[in-house]
Amino acid sequence: MLERPKRKNPVLRTRLPTLPPAARSRIALGLTAxxxxxxxxxxxxxxxxxxxYPPREACQRCLSINIHWKLQSGDGELLAxxxxxxxxxxxxxxxxxWRLGLIKLGSxxxxxxxxxxxxxxxxxxxxxxxxxxxxxxxxxxxLPEKETPNMADDRQLREFxxxxxxxxxxxxxxxxxxxxxxxxxxxKAGADLIWVGHAEPWKNFPGxxxxxxxxxxxxxxxxxxxxxxxxxxxxxxxxxVDIVVNNAExxxxxGIGNRAGVETARAEMDVNYFGLLRLAQELGPAMRxxxxxxxxxxxxxxxxxxxxxxxxFPPHGTFSASKAAAHSLAQCLRAEMRPAxxxxxxxxxxxxxxxWNQLLPxxxxxxxxxxxxxxxALQDGIxxxxxxxxxxxxxxxxxxxxxxxxxxxxx
Amino acid sequence: xxxLLNLTKDLFKGKIKVVDLTHTLSPEFPHIxxxxxxxxxxxxxxxxxxxxxxRGPAWYWxxxxxxxxxGTHFDAPVHWVSGKDLPRNAVDSIPPENxxxxxxxxxxSKQSAKDAxxxxxxxxxxQWEKKHxxxxxxxxxxxxxxxSRRADDPVAYQNYDETGQHTPGPDTDAVKxxxxxxxxxxFGTESIGTDAGQAYHLRPPYPCHYYMHGxxxxxxxxxxxxxxxxxxxxxxxxxPLKIRNGSGSPLRVxxxxxxS
Numbered sequence: 154m155l156e157r158p159k160r161k162n163p164v165l166r167t168r169l170p171t172l173p174p175a176a177r178s179r180i181a182l183g184l185t186a187x188x189x190x191x192x193x194x195x196x197x198x199x200x201x202x203x204x205x206y207p208p209r210e211a212c213q214r215c216l217s218i219n220i221h222w223k224l225q226s227g228d229g230e231l232l233a234x235x236x237x238x239x240x241x242x243x244x245x246x247x248x249x250x251w252r253l254g255l256i257k258l259g260s261x262x263x264x265x266x267x268x269x270x271x272x273x274x275x276x277x278x279x280x281x282x283x284x285x286x287x288x289x290x291x292x293x294x295x296l297p298e299k300e301t302p303n304m305a306d307d308r309q310l311r312e313f314x315x316x317x318x319x320x321x322x323x324x325x326x327x328x329x330x331x332x333x334x335x336x337x338x339x340x341k342a343g344a345d346l347i348w349v350g351h352a353e354p355w356k357n358f359p360g361x362x363x364x365x366x367x368x369x370x371x372x373x374x375x376x377x378x379x380x381x382x383x384x385x386x387x388x389x390x391x392x393x394v395d396i397v398v399n400n401a402e403x404x405x406x407x408g409i410g411n412r413a414g415v416e417t418a419r420a421e422m423d424v425n426y427f428g429l430l431r432l433a434q435e436l437g438p439a440m441r442x443x444x445x446x447x448x449x450x451x452x453x454x455x456x457x458x459x460x461x462x463x464x465x466f467p468p469h470g471t472f473s474a475s476k477a478a479a480h481s482l483a484q485c486l487r488a489e490m491r492p493a494x495x496x497x498x499x500x501x502x503x504x505x506x507x508x509w510n511q512l513l514p515x516x517x518x519x520x521x522x523x524x525x526x527x528x529x530a531l532q533d534g535i536x537x538x539x540x541x542x543x544x545x546x547x548x549x550x551x552x553x554x555x556x557x558x559x560x561x562x563x564x
Numbered sequence: 565x566x567x568l569l570n571l572t573k574d575l576f577k578g579k580i581k582v583v584d585l586t587h588t589l590s591p592e593f594p595h596i597x598x599x600x601x602x603x604x605x606x607x608x609x610x611x612x613x614x615x616x617x618x619r620g621p622a623w624y625w626x627x628x629x630x631x632x633x634x635g636t637h638f639d640a641p642v643h644w645v646s647g648k649d650l651p652r653n654a655v656d657s658i659p660p661e662n663x664x665x666x667x668x669x670x671x672x673s674k675q676s677a678k679d680a681x682x683x684x685x686x687x688x689x690x691q692w693e694k695k696h697x698x699x700x701x702x703x704x705x706x707x708x709x710x711x712s713r714r715a716d717d718p719v720a721y722q723n724y725d726e727t728g729q730h731t732p733g734p735d736t737d738a739v740k741x742x743x744x745x746x747x748x749x750x751f752g753t754e755s756i757g758t759d760a761g762q763a764y765h766l767r768p769p770y771p772c773h774y775y776m777h778g779x780x781x782x783x784x785x786x787x788x789x790x791x792x793x794x795x796x797x798x799x800x801x802x803x804p805l806k807i808r809n810g811s812g813s814p815l816r817v818x819x820x821x822x823x824s
Contacts, residue, residue: 354718354719355594355719355722355724356597356724357724379591380609380610380611380612381610382591405601414603416604
């Protein structure tokens, strides 16, 4: 079981972040694309049905190019294991010893995977998952077939997840129902300390008093539209934040024609887009410097986006546009945080059950359900989260045919 | 010697003191806040352009943004629907001599300390006149509440509860009296708004905005240092930025007073 890390020895140098090998062919990125969503997919031949690994341009059995990515159950059997005591790779060198195994998947191929510590015997039934490593690339990880106690605490597994346990979290807006659910969720997930941002201190929102009284919570005045305030907060706590959850957003339900002027759209951009930019400029450098800071290193940056970031929802047209801008910037942030191994997690919910979606019919995502999805994504090491039925359905339609989705949304 | 030259001489000698009635513009300074579905004024925000660095090696400067009604600010008649059709009703067209006038400071600080919803009445003004003399025409009437002492604490300054804001201001009769019977230039307060925090529930809603601007008079808000002014005898200079058809503007409000 994971122990609470000791306080850092301030006379020792903080290690610089290193990354596991990141090179992948374009074909192999298919594995990463699925892992980003928490899915384990391998190529399967449509002609002969063969499932293959590693990914290739053609079927290894019949040479057909008619192959597609197919979801795998991950059921397999450990054939052999080995403990690595030496590596010339900087990342693994610092994490030795490291245990690997050879696993025969039920669907056919034999794969090399990182082994969870509670897998002891050979042979043994295991479940293989594709997970993102610190370089943001998919690797295969073998987990015990059935859940074991404190499974998430495994030293090797924690290199692939962003588990909040014993970590320090900044939630940028604690005044909304979502913000409060996030605070409570992180307390439950074992976070050590949760800084809770709140703008416009004179506005008291329901539930906020309760958050103030939580022992792990520490309030910080934070308004993402105020550059100086963001800079000061980052200066004050930036060197300690392990996980950022940027849930501050401005949301109004207008398109172009039903709201005169640009003030509402500008306010949305100022929080949803420029707010992220300000926060990333000020907090990003400090987090990048702590990507390998021991057991509780800086590990994740979560952006609350919207499924409307993929395709504009005209009744909330300017909000959609601000979220599309934020999505694009989040991709830039992901690239810039990558060298430090800090994962940028983008969350694309459908409509939340809040006052700005009052007139939208159900299903609407409960703020508490969204908070659970965020924490689960961190624990599972997922990079792109589409929580709830609406988000899942939109994602499926968008992946199938983005133009068709645009036409459907405009009718 | 001309009276103007004498004035500058007295300023230099310290016989005339300048009191700054202005709060510093900063992002933290409390700003007006309307129900969230309504259009909102920008709060004061500031972004650095360069600071002797690669963005501009030898110079430091900022861009700032804010609404017309931010910080210590001026309200022009065109701000309110009742003043929308008056001539010379915007900050760029108001006759500039109207920016300068004698100040009458009505001290309501004790009453406001006891009751955040304190309303200044005509009776209260008449009692003040008994002591300090009749309010002259074209005067700035300033309601001293010491509310400015709360400015470092946005929660206390805004003073919201679930029924809205609680800050002192004038009642309807007081405003009508000042406009119709005393012909004042304008009315100034220390809180956000020339009207009281709960003035939406007066008749008409926001009477100071309604009658003052309806009669072509002005408003000054978020003033400070009124406690340094004598009840009468000071002169206020309150010239807003010359924004085309502007409804108001942040400004530097200065008071000149004789040093006793």
